[in-house]
Amino acid sequence: MHQILDKVWHAIDPQRLHALLRDMVDIYSPSGKEEDIQVMLEETLQRAGFAVRRQEVDEDRYNLIATLGWSEPELYLVGHVDTITAWDLEEYWSREEGPLLYGLGSADMKGGCAAMVEAFLALAELPNDEQPPVGLALVVGEEENGDGSIAFLEEFQPEWVVIGEPTGLNACFAHYGYLEAGLVSRGRRTHSSLPELGHNAVESMLRVLLYLGRDHLFDRSNSGVVYSIRELSSSRAGFVVPDRCETWIDLHLPPATDPREVEETIRKRLEESKELIPDLDCELSFDFSSRGYDLGTDSAVARALEQIYPTIGLPLRFDAFRSHSDGNLFFEAGVKPLVLGPGALEVAHTPDEHIPLDQVTAAAKIYTALCLGVAGGG
Incomplete structure (x- = not known):
């Protein structure tokens, strides 16, 4: 297997890979579009001789x-090609600054997708x-509702998938759960100069949030739950x-x-707060929830990584993926997901999104080695 792996690694072309990534970032591809x-990706794979199938979503x-x-x-390599919408970005196309490539979706997760395509080439x-x-599955819709992966799972049930979300090349066999809470x-309503005649829904909401915040669940130093008040809007x-x-x-829950x-x-x-906040009229809903998981590291995939990383001069670190991803969908469907990709989660969805190009190249090597070592029986 080592001779074959050397041959494949020699076939990885960093210039081709980085050019593909630039082209991908330069194509605006928010969920739904x-x-x-x-x-472009279909044509890239077809030129290399692949029979590419379009799976309708x-x-x-x-x-x-x-x-x-x-x-x-x-074993499938799975990457989502969609990004968030560029609501407040004046520039979102690619630009290189030294070892980094900037642009919307560069880390989340066009870098991982480009590395997967290069691995297949x-x-x-x-x-x-x-x-x-x-x-190789290049899917749509992850940033919205995961409909691309849902369509994939209706037809395919591999034992393992490797998802190229940005983990800094850490191997995430564990994954946080996710819960979305909505409060109204x-x-x-009355004229703002006469607040005593009305009832201010914003003030009530702030009191509710302050009361919720006193629960140990929202104690960031001890709870383990990662939460963020994503939106607050009024009439x-x-x-x-x-x-x-x-x-x-948004609540991200330990596995x-x-x-x-x-x-x-x-x-x-919330029920307790109704006893403390005068005239409180507040509804609570949970529109989406997904349980986390922990696959452990006693598997052929983990053992393969333990051999691969020293070969490319990288330390192997196991971690839990803190964000929501399609990994939760695959796990719920009985497929084992490893989340592993180039780039950092902390820059995703920000105006400063970027990815180290050397990590993208390393990811291509890791993906090819996993394909040969796990699926190839090496």
Whole structure:
């Protein structure tokens, strides 16, 4: 296997890889508008001789599926090609500054996708009888509702997937859960110069949030729960006491935490707050929840990584992925997900999003080695 791996690593072309990544970042592909980037990636794979299949997800939206080898793949490389919407970014195309490439989606996760495509281009240069049975799935919709991965799972059930979310090349066999909480408070509108005649829904909401914040669940130093008040908005009528306020809270839950227990805690605290906040009218909803998981590190995939990382001169670190990703969907469907990719989660979804190009090249080497060492039986 070492001779084959050396051959494949020699076939990895950093210049081709980095050019592909620049082209990908230069194509604006927010969730729902992924067709342009999928057409480009489809043509890239077809030029290398792949028979690329479009798996329909929605009208003018589709995943790309490509495979190698002699049998049904039990390992797929999975990457999402969509990004968040560039709401407040004046510039979101690619630019290089030294060892870094900047641009919307560079870390989340076009860097991982580019490395996966390059891994497949390198593996395709092997003779047919040396190509491992592996798959590549470039999916849509991860930043919204995961509909691309849902469509994939309706048809495919591999044993393992490797998802190229930005982990700094740390190997995440564990994954946080996710819970989205929505609160709506209602009041009574009146002219803002006469607040005593109305009921301010924003003030009620702030009191609710302060009360929730006193629960140990929201103690950042001890709880383990990672939360963020993502949105706080009120009725937009001018110069009035607002009669409605809406809040959304993101909660990222440690792998062993049951989202239902967190929901119950928040419900209980809200009911308590109604006894303390005068005339409180507040509704609570949980529109999305997903449980975390921990696969452990006793697996052929983990053992393969323990051999791969010293070979490329990198320390191997195991971690838990803190954000929500399609990994939760794959786990719930009975597929084992390893989240491992170039770039840093902390710069994703920010105006300063960037990725180290050397990590993208290293990711391509890791992906090819996993394909050969796990799916190839090495």
